[in-house]
Structures are given as C-alpha cells and as structure tokens.
Amino acid sequence: MAKLEKSGFKKYWPMAELMGHAADGTRVTREVFRNMETGEIFVPTAKDGTYQGWSGEPTGAKPDQPVHSASDRYRQNYENIQWNNPSN
Secondary structure: OOOOOOOOOHHHHEEEEEEEEEEOOOOEEEEEEEEEEOOOOOOOOOOOOOOOHHHOOOOOOOOOOOOOOOHHHHHHHHHHHOOEEEEE
C-alpha cells in the first residue's frame, strides 16, 4: 500500500460527500476535499462565499514548498545576464 502523504496539498484528497437522497431515490453529493491526516472535510468556497467544487482549494492548505520570487536586484540586472557565454 502507498504511503499516506502528510504535507502540503497532497494530504487533501478530492471526494464526493454524500448529502442525502433526492425524492426519486438518487444520491445527492457535493465535491469536497478531505484531509487524510485528520479526516476533516473542507468545502471549497470562493471569497464571496460561492461554492467552487474541486476547481477551488481546501481551506488552510499550504503548498509543499514556499514560493520564492526573484529579488529586485535580479530583476533589474536580468538583461545583463550572458546566457550563451562559452566561458561559463
């Protein structure tokens, strides 16, 4: 059996949560994310409160690695980089 991921977005699995049954007997479900470490269920919603389904993200989820952005000095000197310099 595969190892259960416990970090970042990998620990949140998309699942269909059973909400009940309709009058005709069909199942009524909604798309949610389940934290596989704690068992908590997160319903993805946008900032305005609208339901997002699996196209949204779990509340409080953080990526595995922090996102690094280029420094201001790197951006200012980007044009000076000699990409195809054979002496490097």
